[in-house]
Amino acid sequence: MTEGLVIKIVSVVAQYGMLLWLLYFVIQLGTRMWRDLATVESSDAAGTVSPSGASLTVLAAEDESLVGRRFNFDRKITVGRGADNDIVVADAFASHHHAEITMRNNLYIIEDLGSANYTYVNGRVLVGKAYLRPGDEIRIGLLALKFAR
Amino acid sequence: MILYMGQKNYALLLAPLGILLCGLTMLSAKDYATGQLDFAYWPYLLTLIVAVGLIQAILRRIGADTWLFYCVLLLLSVGLVMIARLAPDLFIPQLRWAIIGLLMFLLVLRFDQVILKLTSYQYILGLACLTVLGLPLFFGTEIGGSLNWLVFGSFQVQPSEFGKILLVFFLAGFLSDHASVLKLPRYKLLFWRLPPPRFLAPLLSIWGMALVMFVVQRDLGSALLFFGIAVLMTYIATGMMSYVAMAFGFFAMSGILSYNLFNHVRVRLAIWLDPWADPTGMAYQVVQSLFAFGSGGVWGVGFGQGSPRFIPEVHTDFIFSAIAEELGLIGSWLLLLVYALFFFRAVKIALACRGEDKILLGLGVGIAFFLQTFIIVAGVTKFLPLTGITLPFVSYGGSSMVSGFILLGILAALSRRKNGGETA
Numbered sequence: 001m002t003e004g005l006v007i008k009i010v011s012v013v014a015q016y017g018m019l020l021w022l023l024y025f026v027i028q029l030g031t032r033m034w035r036d037l038a039t040v041e042s043s044d045a046a047g048t049v050s051p052s053g054a055s056l057t058v059l060a061a062e063d064e065s066l067v068g069r070r071f072n073f074d075r076k077i078t079v080g081r082g083a084d085n086d087i088v089v090a091d092a093f094a095s096h097h098h099a100e101i102t103m104r105n106n107l108y109i110i111e112d113l114g115s116a117n118y119t120y121v122n123g124r125v126l127v128g129k130a131y132l133r134p135g136d137e138i139r140i141g142l143l144a145l146k147f148a149r
Numbered sequence: 150m151i152l153y154m155g156q157k158n159y160a161l162l163l164a165p166l167g168i169l170l171c172g173l174t175m176l177s178a179k180d181y182a183t184g185q186l187d188f189a190y191w192p193y194l195l196t197l198i199v200a201v202g203l204i205q206a207i208l209r210r211i212g213a214d215t216w217l218f219y220c221v222l223l224l225l226s227v228g229l230v231m232i233a234r235l236a237p238d239l240f241i242p243q244l245r246w247a248i249i250g251l252l253m254f255l256l257v258l259r260f261d262q263v264i265l266k267l268t269s270y271q272y273i274l275g276l277a278c279l280t281v282l283g284l285p286l287f288f289g290t291e292i293g294g295s296l297n298w299l300v301f302g303s304f305q306v307q308p309s310e311f312g313k314i315l316l317v318f319f320l321a322g323f324l325s326d327h328a329s330v331l332k333l334p335r336y337k338l339l340f341w342r343l344p345p346p347r348f349l350a351p352l353l354s355i356w357g358m359a360l361v362m363f364v365v366q367r368d369l370g371s372a373l374l375f376f377g378i379a380v381l382m383t384y385i386a387t388g389m390m391s392y393v394a395m396a397f398g399f400f401a402m403s404g405i406l407s408y409n410l411f412n413h414v415r416v417r418l419a420i421w422l423d424p425w426a427d428p429t430g431m432a433y434q435v436v437q438s439l440f441a442f443g444s445g446g447v448w449g450v451g452f453g454q455g456s457p458r459f460i461p462e463v464h465t466d467f468i469f470s471a472i473a474e475e476l477g478l479i480g481s482w483l484l485l486l487v488y489a490l491f492f493f494r495a496v497k498i499a500l501a502c503r504g505e506d507k508i509l510l511g512l513g514v515g516i517a518f519f520l521q522t523f524i525i526v527a528g529v530t531k532f533l534p535l536t537g538i539t540l541p542f543v544s545y546g547g548s549s550m551v552s553g554f555i556l557l558g559i560l561a562a563l564s565r566r567k568n569g570g571e572t573a
Contacts, residue, residue, distance in 0.1 A: 010175075011178040013171075014172070014178070014452070018452055019476060019479065019480055019483075021164045021171065022487075023479075023483060024160070024164050026483050026487060029161060030486075030490065106502075107500070135329045
């Protein structure tokens with residue numbers, strides 16, 4: 001009788017044990033992944049993700065001699081008429097701080113900084129931010145740039 | 150990510166072991182009561198456990214992702230326990246396949262630089278994929294109603310499982326090279342924008358191959374899987390809905406055509422629409438599977454307490470029904486959550502990669518697991534017409550186990566920092 005009871009108890013415990021271990025795993029991994037999501041940005045800033053490097057190539061500009069020039073950058077590049085930009089455009093259609101491209105999670109995001117004449121990505125007006133893909137064409141005033149990485 | 154580098158992940162490593170030991174304890178208790186205790190599997194099990202311990206240390210040392218590996222271990226342990234319970238004769242073979250799988254996983258990690266460069270040989274890969282998938286047409290043997298097996302002496306191989314790997318590599322190479330061309334709106338047909346036909350041809354031949362697999366080899370599951378992988382990866386690479394629309398058009402056309410031409414397609418659909426028309430004949434498997442889900446209820450009848458052996462092929466394609474019967478809605482949900490976490494992690498690793506071909510490769514592998522799980526779970530729950538395919542890492546099957554571990558190895562290789570990935 002006692003032997004039968006022991007077997008019964010052991011098998012019941014083992015049955016519930018399986019479910020509990022399963023639940024435990026999902027909770028543990030779930031919380032780890034959740035926390036991991038929150039730490040991505042800080043690890044980006046700390047430079048643990050090595051920048052992969054991207055470039056902008058001039059396709060067209062008011063000054064023909066600039067065509068074909070390449071601007072390499074890692075994390076951030078800004079375009080505008082102001083002298084503090086990375087790419088300074090002497091163009092009446094460009095705003096002082098026209099647009100900027102930043103890297104986040106190893107993807108590049110272009111943002112229009114409230115320019116008067118808009119930023120065009122692949123011929124469309126850029127509203128707010130957008131992810132850039134290699135080969136995208138960016139137009140700012142008379143300047144046309146091709147994004148590559 | 151980096152914050153958790155040093156943190157011990159023993160909890161995640163312990164859970165799979167816990168499930169395995171609980172399940173085997175339960176089975177031993179049952180066997181002890183009937184007096185047929187058998188511990189012949191222990192040497193294999195110990196080998197597996199030691200191998201797992203070594204591999205997780207290697208993964209940490211080379212800076213590859215470990216969470217994916219823990220997910221797979223959990224799935225593997227649930228699968229092993231279920232197989233020990235459903236088909237005790239196949240428990241040792243399955244343990245052996247798992248060990249072989251781990252070896253393949255190590256090999257992929259060892260030669261990861263070479264393997265990841267393979268995407269440059271896209272057309273060779275494409276041809277190899279078509280050849281591998283076409284082999285059963287000429288040399289195939291029919292097992293379980295589908296002509297998708299190659300028999301070498303005493304063991305059988307399912308080539309479509311390995312074709313899957315080649316397909317993901319081919320698509321990653323081809324699409325990353327041709328994405329800009331495929332995006333060219335060369336021809337306009339109403340609202341469709343189509344690229345020049347010669348860039349479409351490789352995609353069309355993959356779709357066509359899926360159709361042949363479906364119609365001639367009667368391997369509906371793999372056909373759906375291949376088609377789905379091709380469509381999703383094309384959409385990811387190009388971002389154009391035209392391709393998705395085109396694929397659905399192709400799918401609808403071929404579906405209607407094969408429904409009218411082939412009897413086995415009509416039978417499949419009839420079973421799906423109304424399994425109760427012939428519950429003891431054609432629809433026996435699906436009906437028994439539905440009974441299993443029903444009798445399991447929310448909490449399940451308890452591991453080892455159900456009667457899932459009424460379902461034919463319960464240890465391979467229908468293992469999810471057995472899990473749902475014995476561990477209930479809760480257990481099957483948790484198992485699906487593990488698949489979801491696995492997919493989430495795979496996507497994260499893929500997006501952190503450098504180079505478009507690697508991103509596509511990682512996403513393709515993730516999609517392959519995700520779609521395969523979806524197709525078979527949808528099949529056994531009668532959400533979609535039944536399609537025979539394995540539940541990754543859980544079902545019994547050597548080909549599926551080995552190809553699963555190769556794909557896992559590719560994801561782990563992509564997660565290494567020298568390949569541009571992040572680690573945890």
